Amino acid sequence: MQVRVQAAPFDFGAEAGAFAQGHTTAGAIVTFCGVVRDDGPAGLERMEIEHYPGMTERALEQIATQAMDRFALDDCLILHRHGPMRPGETIMMVATAARHRAAAFAAAEFLMDYLKSRAPFWKKEIARDGASWVAAKDQDEAALARWTGED
Amino acid sequence: MIEVLYFAWVRERIGLPRETVDTNAATVADLVIELKAREDRYAAAFTDLSALRVAVDQKLADFDAPLAGAREIAFFPPMTGG
Numbered sequence: 410m411q412v413r414v415q416a417a418p419f420d421f422g423a424e425a426g427a428f429a430q431g432h433t434t435a436g437a438i439v440t441f442c443g444v445v446r447d448d449g450p451a452g453l454e455r456m457e458i459e460h461y462p463g464m465t466e467r468a469l470e471q472i473a474t475q476a477m478d479r480f481a482l483d484d485c486l487i488l489h490r491h492g493p494m495r496p497g498e499t500i501m502m503v504a505t506a507a508r509h510r511a512a513a514f515a516a517a518e519f520l521m522d523y524l525k526s527r528a529p530f531w532k533k534e535i536a537r538d539g540a541s542w543v544a545a546k547d548q549d550e551a552a553l554a555r556w557t558g559e560d
Numbered sequence: 561m562i563e564v565l566y567f568a569w570v571r572e573r574i575g576l577p578r579e580t581v582d583t584n585a586a587t588v589a590d591l592v593i594e595l596k597a598r599e600d601r602y603a604a605a606f607t608d609l610s611a612l613r614v615a616v617d618q619k620l621a622d623f624d625a626p627l628a629g630a631r632e633i634a635f636f637p638p639m640t641g642g
Contacts, residue, residue: 443642459568461634464618489641501642521642529615529634530641531568542569545638 412469416492428486428504435483435506437513447496451536460491461529472523480516482507522552567636573605589623
């Protein structure tokens, strides 16, 4: 299990390849990579991600530990960037390793649903016509509820 | 004395990322009342508590959480990771 929080860009292919090495009992590796998307009419210049050093690492380690236990994973990785990044750049990735694919897929979704709204990151979009903080979505809370059994 | 941290638009509205606050507030909500009374920029940041989240010693907490023994309180909007 590994959690990394960094400003520097990362090579998704290299990270996925390194993660996939050496898991002799895992029959399934699932990876997800989040990328800065430019979907506004004004054109996105960059995204800036603020975080809470200390709490971020603690929250991600807690989420990763929960996933390891709940889905009986062989391994998992959470890598999340902060600071400025441009459209097309990688923001974050998760990787999961399990005996079978159902657990690996479910664990990757679990990690994403939790870190969307329970890890202390805040996204700010800087477009050509101004800057704005990205608002949390109701659907993010709804996605989380399916793992907790709440409505 | 307690360290108070602000993130994202809460930080921008108040105009600083952190400060040391001398307080005897019993709960987070009591601390918010003290801060709001200071200046307009604090009152503006804490207008709608339903738009805010709080962490006590780096763990998510409720506004009625006690401050006894706490060293670090953080206020921020709902998180947008991933």
